Amino acid sequence: MSTSIVLAILVTSLATFSSRLLGAISSEGIKETSKLFRYFNCLAYSTLAALIARTIIFPVGVLSDASYLSRMTVVLFCLFIFFISKKNFVYPTVLSAILMALLSDYL
Amino acid sequence: MINKEFFFKGFKSILAPDSPALALGCCFIAIGALLKNLGFNIQESIFSTMLTYALPGSLVMAESLLVGASLLNIFLAVWFVNARLYPMAVSLFPLMMHKSQPRWKYYFSCHFIAVSAWLIMKSKYKDIDKRYRIDFWIGIGCATWTTAVIGTFIGFYASDYLDKNMMMGLAILNPIYFLCMMVGAMKTIQIGASVVLGLLLGPIFYFLSPEWSILLGGLVGGTIAYLIGELNVN
Numbered sequence: 622m623s624t625s626i627v628l629a630i631l632v633t634s635l636a637t638f639s640s641r642l643l644g645a646i647s648s649e650g651i652k653e654t655s656k657l658f659r660y661f662n663c664l665a666y667s668t669l670a671a672l673i674a675r676t677i678i679f680p681v682g683v684l685s686d687a688s689y690l691s692r693m694t695v696v697l698f699c700l701f702i703f704f705i706s707k708k709n710f711v712y713p714t715v716l717s718a719i720l721m722a723l724l725s726d727y728l
Numbered sequence: 729m730i731n732k733e734f735f736f737k738g739f740k741s742i743l744a745p746d747s748p749a750l751a752l753g754c755c756f757i758a759i760g761a762l763l764k765n766l767g768f769n770i771q772e773s774i775f776s777t778m779l780t781y782a783l784p785g786s787l788v789m790a791e792s793l794l795v796g797a798s799l800l801n802i803f804l805a806v807w808f809v810n811a812r813l814y815p816m817a818v819s820l821f822p823l824m825m826h827k828s829q830p831r832w833k834y835y836f837s838c839h840f841i842a843v844s845a846w847l848i849m850k851s852k853y854k855d856i857d858k859r860y861r862i863d864f865w866i867g868i869g870c871a872t873w874t875t876a877v878i879g880t881f882i883g884f885y886a887s888d889y890l891d892k893n894m895m896m897g898l899a900i901l902n903p904i905y906f907l908c909m910m911v912g913a914m915k916t917i918q919i920g921a922s923v924v925l926g927l928l929l930g931p932i933f934y935f936l937s938p939e940w941s942i943l944l945g946g947l948v949g950g951t952i953a954y955l956i957g958e959l960n961v962n
Contacts (some may be wrong), residue, residue, distance in 0.1 A: 625793075626772050629797075632799050633932055634779035634862045635955060637813065644817020645838035646864065653822045656958070663922045663954040664815040668946025669843060670910055670926025672812055675942055676903045681764060682787045683895045695754040696907065703908045710746045710908050717904035718754065718893040722897035 687721065691728035695720050730833070738867020740850055744874065748844035751905035754874060758898040759786050761890050762885020766790050770884050777880040780865040781873055782842055783902060786811045808939045812946060816846050821855050824861040833862050840869020847909050848872075869891040918957030925949030 651658050676684075677692055683693070698720060699713035706712045754776060763773040763786075780786050791801045797849045815837055824834070845868050846880040856864045884891075890898075916919035930945035936945070 626768060627775075628780060628799055629789055629793055629802055630772065630776045632787055632803045633776070633806045636803045637780050637782050637785050637810045640807070640811050640813040640843045641817055641838040643816040643837065644841070645821050645834050648818045648821035649825065651818065651822045656821065658822050659918065659957070660950070660954045661815050661818040663918055663957070664811070664917055664946055664950035665819040665846075666910065666922035667926035667929075667950035667953060668812040668815055668924045668942060669943045671731065671913070671930025671945030671949065672809075672905050674927045674930040674945075675904050675934060676784070677900075677907075678841040678870070678932050679938070680899075681791050682899060683758065683892065683901045686892065687896050687900075693898070696904065696928035699904045699908070700911070702909065708908075708912050709935050710748075710912070711750070713908050714901055714905045714920060720897075721900040724822050725896045727894050 624676060687725045688728050690723065691724040696725060730866060731860050731863040734856065734863035735867040736871075737856075737859075738864035739871045741765070741868055742871040746907070747848065748818060748845075748905055749872070751874050751901045752844045753875045754898045755783055755902040756876045756879025757883035757886065758895055759783065759790075760880035761887035762787075762790055762883075763880070764884045764887045766793060768884075773880050773884050774877060777876050778873075781811065781876055782810050782813070807937070809889060809942065811943055813841050815946070815950070816843075817841050818909075820846060820849060822843065823849075824858070824865055826859045826862070828859055829862050830839055830903075833866065837862065837869055839864045840865070843906055845869050845872045847906070850913070908954070916957070917960050921953035921956045922950050923960060925953055 651661075677696055678689075678694070685701045695717050702713040702716055703709070741747065759777065763776060768776070771962060776789070780789070788809050789802055791803055797805070809959050820835060820841065835880055835881075845865075849865055852864075853861055856945050910923045914923050926945055926949040929949045930941055933944040934941040
């Protein structure tokens, strides 16, 4: 294994684990019925939603090569499928991959 | 030690028809292929998924390596993207804390905090006796973690057979799955407002600061949603 890649992996895992461990330690004194818990619950959902929106609108990696129009078409179509399938997670998820692979050549 | 009954109950929960195993596995297939294209060998790819176990962080590390960023830059970039794990941990662990359980279980299992496992636990914790929720959580975490490692392994060796369109298809699976799960979780005003505001504010803050956009979007959106919820209750 090359040293620089191993160091990059170690640094990445350290940056990731520190947030997890800090969260586990600081949650010790928090009751699940407290206002602070509700507040962090809101922060968690909101941060995740911000991450998802950023992943779709300003992606990194291979998705950045797909056009904005194709990504938004896939998202809107999959949300439509999600609602008409009575909130089934599987259909929109599987369809998203097929649709994205097909649309990336045309949109 | 770990209660086997609840551990395996958690482990098997990813076999449910609506579990994120499929989306998670497919995304790590894309990561495995990406890492191979970046020059990682199989050990490094597996090592990366095992130790990091966070998709956005792995992507940021890969992109940073590609542009020759320093280790400090990689640390900061990954920390910014993965700081979301802090509020996720604080909003999950109080649901699992029990006096009879040793602390090492909580510190050990915090490594499993990721969107997929977090969403499964959030939707199922009420069905589990609080004393054994940590064992159930470790089961879920081991299952999703194993799925990620297997996905990376498959992606690494299948990369020669995956064209760009297929990679794009695999890469969009996870955000779509998580988006549907988040929309499905909008059952209270607070959660609904949190998700909607996060979706709106994340991209808006990107124009101000790409590095801080997720944290700022989450902080501002979550705070407004909390206040809306509290005012509504009052």
